[in-house]
Amino acid sequence: MKKIIISGEGGQGVRVISHTMATLLTNLGYEVSLLYDYDSSVRGAMSVAYLTFDREAITNPVIDEADILIKLSDKAGGFLARKTVCQTGLCTDEEIPFGKLGEEKFGREIFGNMIALGRLMALVGLEFSGEELTAVLPLKYKEENVSAVHFGYFLKEGDLERGADSRRRREFDFSSARPGAIDPDDEG
């Protein structure tokens, strides 16, 4: 069983990231639970998604300690996680300037959420085809989204300093070179 928390604020794409990931996992044959927890102010207020997947049925969909925490904002806090990937300045584990990269590489800050999705997919160790990804991504800005996910998926230590390759390609490979990946079926 793997437990993922995506934490941010309304408007950052917590729902898009989590729903896309959950749909892909479902299509790959996993049991999935996805639970939304958000403040009533919605935009600008805390927004959290609890995503659990397994080969067996899931009992508790509310996560106390995550395997991976994606932290896009500090509006919601107090989560425990074995691995945290955060917007720069929000943690001391793995910091990535998602919004800045989204703007620099793909023209809009919001594409930072697709970069985060790609990084999450890589960390979880998912293998899938470009077609399988395209099928679950939002229709709007699909080409940019695929490119941004690919960028995040292959982001490696040192890329941020060098400037990672963001060339847009029609064929993508999501089956190798996953630095720091965990085995999605590993019970450890």
Next chain:
Amino acid sequence: MVQGTEAIFLGALRAGGNFFAGYPISPSTEILVLAAEHASRNPDFKFIQSEDELAAGNAIIGASLAGAKSFTATSGPGFTLMQEAIGYGHEVEVPTVLVNMQRVGPATGMPTMPAQQDVLQTHYGTSGDYYPLVFCPNSVAECYRYAVITFNAAEESLSPAILLSDGFVGHLNEVVDLDAIEVEVVARSRPPLGTGTRFFTGLAHDEKGNPRTADAVIYKQWLSMVKARHEKVAARYRHFECQGNDSSDTLLISYGIVSRVIAPLAGQFAMFRPIRIFPMLGDELREYAQEYERVVVVEANDGQYASLVEREVKRDVVRVPLLGGRINLELARKGLSENLGKEVS
């Protein structure tokens, strides 16, 4: 994947629901939106976004009297506004369904935060004696199944029946094949409007609907008949789950989302989960509780169901409240440790 609110709406359609009236309120609004979308594509399905919950509660009763299988969806404050209509529905014997996605109260409270704070309101919210049938699902699949069963219970009991859920179950997405869920659908039971002279009154009345506002004999005959009918229907739905534990002296009772959250504690405790919340599963609670030294109710309110369990099992019940919309295993463990005087891991 299907979301809980969507499963409830699809379950309502499966049951034959063809009229929805409601007013948007978190965390139930998705059901209203789905109903509006469905009505825009299906002229046989009628939809009203009413001016408030008072109107919605009365609209579903009117629609039911006219022959529709009607329903609404709301949350705590809206459910409060519907209480007068619920009482009227019981008096006039009208089958209809109210979905309550509970959130933290009282009043506007914490609109999107999950709670189980309407348990007592569900049974004691309106005036007079009445015997509501209330079901509490804990998964997306159960949202679908018990939406249908709540419609069935409404038709069989000729009264408003309640699907009592919460913000977390409503916003939970799970992998479910709804078409594979087998559940019987009870046909519409009450003929629309009837013929000849008709009188639908909230006053106490005789069998033809004529007001009998000072006749205790007729009133008691009517109440006895209604009570017997509800007990008969309730007997068809003795729905619960239990898991004994020979190595534990403690029975944990929970329902809805809390039962999912504390499921990992099954190795340490015996577990009991009522699905039919009302009428109380008195016989079942007494049978299982007698095997354990301690009975604990873990719930997202300050002991509402616990107080009713205490009445049924006729002894003290330990309360573990999970409040403020924070419902997780760690808080449940902490509450159990504090109340049981031992570390619960």
